[in-house]
Amino acid sequence: MKNEALKNISIKELLLQLADDDFIHSYRGAEWLGLAPHIEEDVASASISQDTMGHAAIFYKLLEELGEGDADRLAHDRPAKERRNAIILEAANGPGYYMKDPDYDWAFAVVRNYFYTEAKAIKIQSLQSSSYEPLAEVAQKVQMELYYHLMHWKMWFVQLLGSHHADAVSRMKAAIDKTLPDFAGVFSLGQYGEEMVELGLIDGGIQKKWVEAVTPIFESVGLATTFKIGMAKGDGRNGVHTEDLEAALETLSEVYASDKAASW
Amino acid sequence: MNVLFNEMTEQEKLNHFIARIEAGEKIEADDWMPEDYRGTLIKLISMHGISEIMGALPEKEWVPKAPTLNRKLGIMAKVQDEMGHGQILLRVAEDLLKPCGKKRDDLMQDLFNGDLKFHNVFHMEAKTWGDAGLIGWLVDGAAIISQTNMLGSSYGPYSRALHRICAEEVFHAQHGEAIIMALAEGTEQQRKLVQDSIDYWWESLLLFFGPPSKKEVGSSKQDITIKYRIRTSTNEELRQAFFSKYVKRILSLGYTIPDQTLRFDKESETWIYRQPDWGKLKVYARNEGPRSQGRLSLRRISYENNKWVREALAPKVM
Ligand SMILES: [Fe+2]
Ligand SMILES: [Fe+2]
Numbered sequence: 001m002k003n004e005a006l007k008n009i010s011i012k013e014l015l016l017q018l019a020d021d022d023f024i025h026s027y028r029g030a031e032w033l034g035l036a037p038h039i040e041e042d043v044a045s046a047s048i049s050q051d052t053m054g055h056a057a058i059f060y061k062l063l064e065e066l067g068e069g070d071a072d073r074l075a076h077d078r079p080a081k082e083r084r085n086a087i088i089l090e091a092a093n094g095p096g097y098y099m100k101d102p103d104y105d106w107a108f109a110v111v112r113n114y115f116y117t118e119a120k121a122i123k124i125q126s127l128q129s130s131s132y133e134p135l136a137e138v139a140q141k142v143q144m145e146l147y148y149h150l151m152h153w154k155m156w157f158v159q160l161l162g163s164h165h166a167d168a169v170s171r172m173k174a175a176i177d178k179t180l181p182d183f184a185g186v187f188s189l190g191q192y193g194e195e196m197v198e199l200g201l202i203d204g205g206i207q208k209k210w211v212e213a214v215t216p217i218f219e220s221v222g223l224a225t226t227f228k229i230g231m232a233k234g235d236g237r238n239g240v241h242t243e244d245l246e247a248a249l250e251t252l253s254e255v256y257a258s259d260k261a262a263s264w
Numbered sequence: 265m266n267v268l269f270n271e272m273t274e275q276e277k278l279n280h281f282i283a284r285i286e287a288g289e290k291i292e293a294d295d296w297m298p299e300d301y302r303g304t305l306i307k308l309i310s311m312h313g314i315s316e317i318m319g320a321l322p323e324k325e326w327v328p329k330a331p332t333l334n335r336k337l338g339i340m341a342k343v344q345d346e347m348g349h350g351q352i353l354l355r356v357a358e359d360l361l362k363p364c365g366k367k368r369d370d371l372m373q374d375l376f377n378g379d380l381k382f383h384n385v386f387h388m389e390a391k392t393w394g395d396a397g398l399i400g401w402l403v404d405g406a407a408i409i410s411q412t413n414m415l416g417s418s419y420g421p422y423s424r425a426l427h428r429i430c431a432e433e434v435f436h437a438q439h440g441e442a443i444i445m446a447l448a449e450g451t452e453q454q455r456k457l458v459q460d461s462i463d464y465w466w467e468s469l470l471l472f473f474g475p476p477s478k479k480e481v482g483s484s485k486q487d488i489t490i491k492y493r494i495r496t497s498t499n500e501e502l503r504q505a506f507f508s509k510y511v512k513r514i515l516s517l518g519y520t521i522p523d524q525t526l527r528f529d530k531e532s533e534t535w536i537y538r539q540p541d542w543g544k545l546k547v548y549a550r551n552e553g554p555r556s557q558g559r560l561s562l563r564r565i566s567y568e569n570n571k572w573v574r575e576a577l578a579p580k581v582m
Contacts, residue, residue, distance in 0.1 A: 030336075033324040033343055034562065037570035039317065039351045046344035050337060057333040072332045099325050100558070102565060106573050160576055168576035248328075255331035255393045262451050264331035264393075 010195040011132050012066060013084065014202060017190065017237055018123075019059035020085035023075055024245070025116060026052035027252055028089070031098040037106055044152060048113075051145045058138050065134070076256040080241040080249060086185035087236040089116065090245040107171040110160060111179050114153035115214070119186045121146050122209045123202065131200035154217065161221035176223075181232040190237030269296070285493045290420030293359040301492050304485065305419055306360050308494065313353030314375055315383040320346035321559045322390035323399055331393065338439050342400065345432045352428065356421045376564055378551055384471045384544070387553025388464070394447060394457030398465055400440020402510065406472050408433045409505050418493040448517045455518075462514060463522045470540040473506065474499040480542040507535040 029049030036042040060071035068074060089112070094104040124146055127139035160168045187207040189196050197204040211227055218225050234240035255264065272280065277296055284291065291297055320343045327343055330336040358368055374380035385403050390396055411430050417423040447454040476499055478484045489495045497505075507528075514521060523538045547553060551560060 027328055030324075030327045030340060033327055033340075034317075034321050034347070035566040035569075037566075037573040039347060039354065042347045043344055043351055046340065046347060050340040050344060053333070053337055053340060057337065060333065075333055076331070098328065099562075102562070104569060106570055160573070163576040165572075165576040167572050171572065252328050254329045259451060259453065262454055264335060264446055264450075 006192075006195055007199055008066075010192045010199055010201060011135075012063065012068060013190055013192045013237075014132075014196050015059050015063050015066075015135070016084040019056050019063065019074070020083050021089055021116075021120075021186070022052050022056035022059065024083075024085045024248065025089045026050075026056060027248055028091075028093055029113075031093055031102070032104065032109060035098075035102055035104060048149050048152060051149065055142050055145075058142070062134055062138065072256070073260075076253040077260060080245045081239045083239065083241060083245065083249075084190065084237050085241075085245075086182075086188070087231075087233045087240065087242060087245075088112065088179060088182040088185055090236070090242060090248060091182070092244045092247075105171070105175065107160065107168075107175040108178060110153060110156040111172065111175040114150075114157040115179055115183060115210075116186060117146065117150045117153050118213050119206065119210050121150050122206055122213065126203040126206075130202060135201070158217065158221055161223065173223075180228055181230045184229045184231040185233075185236050187229075188231065188235050188237045190235065193237075285418040289418075290423065291418055292420050293362075300488065302360055302363075304488050304492065304494065305422065306357060306364075308485070308489065309353055309360065309422055310357040310371055310374075311381055311383070313350050313357055314371065314380055315386060316346050316353060317350035318375075318382040318559055318563070319386045319403075320350070321562060322386060322388070322555070323396055325390055326393060326396035329393070330396070335443065338442075339396065342436050342439055345436065349429045349432070352425045356425050359421065372563075372567060376560065376567075381549050384548040384553070385465075385468050386559070387548040387551070387556045388468055389555045391464075392457050392461065393443075394454075394461040395464070397440050397443030397447060398458070398461040400436050401444045402440070402465065402469055403472070404433050404436040404440055405510060406469055406506055408437060409502050409509070410473060413497050413502060414495045416493075416496065422494075444517075448519075458517070459519050462519055466522050467540045467544070469506070470503060470537070471542070471545055473503040475542055475545070476500040476503075480539075481545055504535055507537070511535070 026049045029045060029052065033046055033049075034042060036045055056075065057071065060074045063069075063074055064071045091112075093109060094102065096103040121143075124139050124143050127135055128143065130136040130139065157172075161172050163169065184207065187210065189202070189204070189206075193204070196202050207229065211225075211229075215225050233242060269277070269280070278298055281291070281296065281298060281301075291301075323339055323346070324343050327336065327339050330339050354368060354371065357371065361367070361370075371380060375382070385399075385406075390399060408430060411426050411433065415423060415426050415430065417426065444458055447458050474486065475481045475484055484499070486495070486499055490498070507526075511521065511526065511528075526535065526537045528534075529536050544553075548556065551557060
């Protein structure tokens with residue numbers, strides 16, 4: 001492949017990963033609306049999910065500008081096998097449907113939100129000096145909102161684990177054990193990862209930096225820091241996904257798909 | 265409070281209180297107030313607050329399904345605002361409840377056991393994306409009319425909360441109108457979504473303002489709220505204002521209103537309309553509307569599922 005073509009593909013792949021991650025993450029957050037532990041938290045996490053959807057929209061827009069098609073189509077009209085999000089982000093919030101019997105787990109929400117936001121912060125930090133300038137520019141804006149998101153989820157993480165409340169601690173530990181075995185999917189840059197790093201689009205070694213960032217937090221609440229991070233269910237960056245994503249896509253594109261040509 | 269005030273008789277205190285509100289003064293949470301004033305405010309504000317929260321649910325149902333990125337962002341923002349309104353109002357209600365020894369948790373229990381009601385409109389189903397738009401356009405539109413009526417409320421904390429809330433409600437109505445306009449200018453199927461929504465919601469919108477007088481449902485709070493300067497206009501005046509604002513607008517989009525008798529009578533300068541089935545207000549108040557139990561159950565599930573979180577965070581008040 002010619003250098004220029006490889007560069008273009010790497011940029012698009014990276015943008016798809018960033019967009020799809022935030023899009024599905026925000027979707028899972030939106031399912032929590034009205035169901036958070038208290039009203040104050042509902043307002044706060046709704047605001048975070050909204051920012052995150054805004055970030056997804058920014059990344060899809062960059063793809064649109066690269067000629068990848070309409071941002072709304074990219075968000076709503078790509079089958080699971082074309083999605084690049086990490087598998088852990090598509091995992092359902094818990095059993096049940098958000099409109100009827102949502103048996104959601106706040107511990108899983110806190111753990112996944114905190115872990116993901118920490119990883120995103122590391123990526124966005126690096127993207128600010130990306131060789132792809134449009135991306136470097138938007139990274140600045142995302143960075144500012146992310147500061148607050150990270151603070152919020154870190155606070156929940158520390159508060160629940162530091163509560164010395166046996167039930168809360170064991171739920172949180174279970175959520176960590178559920179999240180880590182698939183969490184490497186968030187760090188993966190997919191099959192063009194090496195090129196992305198070589199081209200200076202983003203720095204490699206995200207996982208190592210993530211471990212360094214969360215280690216003191218884990219220590220502060222007395223958690224062991226032997227991280228068993230894996231990709232048990234596969235690499236979402238390469239189009240490997242679960243039924244959870246299929247179901248989510250069906251819901252989130254229900255209206256869009258009822259008439260794809262219409263203006264909504 | 266000074267010594268002199270404490271030496272007054274109850275009647276003198278009441279006279280003093282009435283004189284204050286008639287002079288346009290604001291009553292604050294720690295001021296002396298007659299029991300029926302406090303009781304009326306608690307009912308009104310906790311119902312308003314819990315209605316904002318229950319009212320976020322019909323649109324929340326459409327957040328994940330909103331058809332474009334911008335619509336997803338818009339409806340998310342609106343749902344967040346509504347929860348925020350609920351939060352502000354419940355805090356106002358909590359301050360009033362303090363002397364009665366009740367807290368947020370008690371309000372939630374009251375909601376679950378049916379003692380605390382929420383507005384009739386939020387017992388209805390939001391079956392389509394058209395409903396999601398119509399709620400913003402007309403339900404929020406109606407809410408603006410009824411809330412503007414209380415902006416000058418004699419109770420300071422409520423008046424201040426309403427100022428903040430109404431400013432945001434204006435954006436909600438614009439958001440809803442934008443959804444409706446896109447549908448109205450769209451395909452046949454999209455246009456039909458709007459007509460179906462108007463047909464489904466019309467009666468609820470009339471019920472929303474409450475009965476014209478006691479005789480329709482057996483009781484009405486409007487007399488006492490007007491006496492205490494919590495509000496100014498009557499239910500019927502508000503409903504008339506709603507007609508004046510929206511009937512033309514709906515018709516000009518080429519839609520019909522499901523009431524053949526609806527017309528503006530020039531002589532009396534009032535809208536003549538078919539009375540809604542007032543009995544339905546009682547049905548909804550018993551939580552027997554189409555979606556009452558479904559939405560209550562969502563709140564119950566969330567309350568039960570997150571019990572461990574509240575316990576872990578105790579003694580912090582939730
Ligand atoms: Fe509101
Ligand atoms: Fe509103």
